[in-house]
Amino acid sequence: xxxxxxxxxxxFPLLSLCxxxxxxxxxxxxxxxxRINNEVAGHSTDIVKRILAxxxxxxxxxxxPWARAYKLASKFDNTLIYSLARTPERxxxxxxxxxxxxxxxxxxxxxxxRDIEITSIAEAKKYKVxxxxxxxxxQVLSKHGFDLLITSDIRKSxxxxxxKKVDLIIxxxxxxxxxxxxxxxxxxxxxxxxxxxxLAVFGYLAANINTEAKIVGALKSxxxxxxxxxxxxxxxxxx
Numbered sequence: 001x002x003x004x005x006x007x008x009x010x011x012f013p014l015l016s017l018c019x020x021x022x023x024x025x026x027x028x029x030x031x032x033x034x035r036i037n038n039e040v041a042g043h044s045t046d047i048v049k050r051i052l053a054x055x056x057x058x059x060x061x062x063x064x065p066w067a068r069a070y071k072l073a074s075k076f077d078n079t080l081i082y083s084l085a086r087t088p089e090r091x092x093x094x095x096x097x098x099x100x101x102x103x104x105x106x107x108x109x110x111x112x113x114r115d116i117e118i119t120s121i122a123e124a125k126k127y128k129v130x131x132x133x134x135x136x137x138x139q140v141l142s143k144h145g146f147d148l149l150i151t152s153d154i155r156k157s158x159x160x161x162x163x164k165k166v167d168l169i170i171x172x173x174x175x176x177x178x179x180x181x182x183x184x185x186x187x188x189x190x191x192x193x194x195x196x197x198x199l200a201v202f203g204y205l206a207a208n209i210n211t212e213a214k215i216v217g218a219l220k221s222x223x224x225x226x227x228x229x230x231x232x233x234x235x236x237x238x239x
Contacts, residue, residue, distance in 0.1 A: 021060070021078065022052075022057060022058065022059035022060070022078050022079075022080065022215070023059060023060050023061075023062065023072075023076070023078070023079050023080070024040075024048065024052075024059045024060065024061045024062070024079075024080045024081070024082070025061075025062050025063075025064055025068075025069040025072050025073055025079060025080070025081050026040065026044075026045070026061070026062075026063055026064075026069055026081065026082050026083070027063060027064065027065065027066040027069050027132075027153055027154065028063050028153065028154065028155060028182070029042075029083070029154055029175070030042060030175065030178035030179060030181070030182050031043055031175065031178040032044035032045070032083060032100075032101050032175075032203075033045055033063065033082070033083070034178070034182065035063060039061075040061035040062070040063055043101075043235050044082055044083050044100045044101045044203065044235070045061070045082075046231070047100045047205075047226065047231070047232055047235060048080075048082055048100055048205055049061075050226050050229075050231070050232075051097070051098075051100075051205065051219060051222045051223050051226050052219075052222070053222075054221075054222035054225050054226055055215075055218040055219050055221065055222035056218070057215065057218060057219070059080065064153075065132075065152035065153035065156075066132045066133070066134060066135060066152070066153050066154070067132065067133035067134050067152045067153070068152070069081055070084075070134040071134075073094070073206070073207075073208055074093055074094075074208065075208075076208060077208055077210040077211055077212075078207075078208065078210075078211050078212065078215065079207070079208045079211070080097075080205060080206065080207050080208075080211075080219075081094075081205075081206055081207075082100050082101070082203065082204065082205040082206070083100055083101035083103075083203025083204065083205075084203060084204050084205075084206045085103075085136040085201045085202070085203060085204070086201075086202065086204050086206075087136065087139065089139070090206075092209065093208075093209055094206035094207060094208065094209055095206060095207040095208075095209060095211060095216045095219075096204050096206050097204065097205040097206060097207060097216070097219045097220055097223050098204060098205060098220070098223035098224075098227060099202035099203065099204055099205075099236060100203060100204065100205045100235075101202065101203030101235070101236075102201075102202055102203070102235075102236055103172050103199065103200065103201050103202070103203055104172055104173065104174070104195060104199070104200045105136075105137060105170050105171060105172050105195070105196055105199035105200070105201075106170065106171075106172075106173070106192060106193070106194050106195035106196045106199065107124055107129075107168045107169075107170065107192070107193050107194045107196070108161070108168065108169050108170065108171045108176070108190055108191065108192050108193070109161075109167060109168055109190075109191050109193055110161060110162070110164070110189060110190065110191070111188060111189050111190060111191040112189070113167065116167060116168070116193070117193070118193055118194040119194070121144055121196065122144075124146075124168065124194065125144070125145060125146055125147075127167035127168050128147075128149060128165075128166045128167045128168070129141065129146055129148055129149065129166060129167065129168045129169065129170070130148070130149045130150075130151055130156075130157040130160045130161065130166040130168075130169050131148050131149075131150065131151070131157065131169070131170055132150070132151055132152065132153055132154055132156075132157060133150050133151070133152060135170075136199060136201065137170040137196075137199060138150065140196065140198045140199060141170075149165075149166055154169075154171070154179075155182075155183070157169040157170075158179065158183055161190075162183070162185070162189075170196075170199065171192070172192075173192035173195075176190050176192060202236075205219070205223070207219065
């Protein structure tokens with residue numbers, strides 16, 4: 001019996017080594033993805049953690065500049081990313097678990113800039129606009145012929161706006177209060193002035209294309225359960 005006990009004890013570390021280490025990456029984008037007491041938190045983060053718990057999977061969470069988060073998720077097996085817009089260019093690069101955010105993005109200016117008025121995408125092309133590298137806004141506005149200033153994350157885009165080095169940035173009207181709090185400014189200094197139809201999208205939890213099939217299957221099954229909850233419906237349906 002003692003020999004069996006020690007044999008099982010030796011086996012447990014080997015079993016744990018068989019489980020792949022999942023990492024989950026995202027960007028700072030309150031209120032969906034933020035940091036509270038050195039922990040990754042926020043509305044979308046809560047949904048992702050619930051999906052992982054339902055799937056009985058453990059994972060580490062990290063916040064990076066969006067460009068780095070996207071590169072990590074594109075490159076490394078068993079890496080998850082959120083909230084990622086699902087586009088034809090990205091379709092074959094990831095397994096798409098399910099939406100964990102909903103965006104209605106558009107142009108944001110400083111409220112004091114009364115000289116800036118926009119009634120169409122074409123009209124905005126005369127202004128200097130900052131967007132994040134690998135962000136959907138970069139793809140959409142590049143397609144429309146914008147000359148863009150590229151940043152690594154949304155905080156840098158906001159800092160450029162506040163320093164008046166750009167005229168416009170891209171964000172969701174509903175996120176301005178949380179972003180103002182993150183930047184320690186009165187969000188009344190920011191004005192959402194024009195919604196971009198092509199940037200009204202869902203943000204997905206996605207997995208690197210080489211993630212193990214059993215993990216992807218478990219995540220998708222878990223998502224199907226989580227999306228039935230009131231918390232999920234509040235986050236996604238009531239926007």
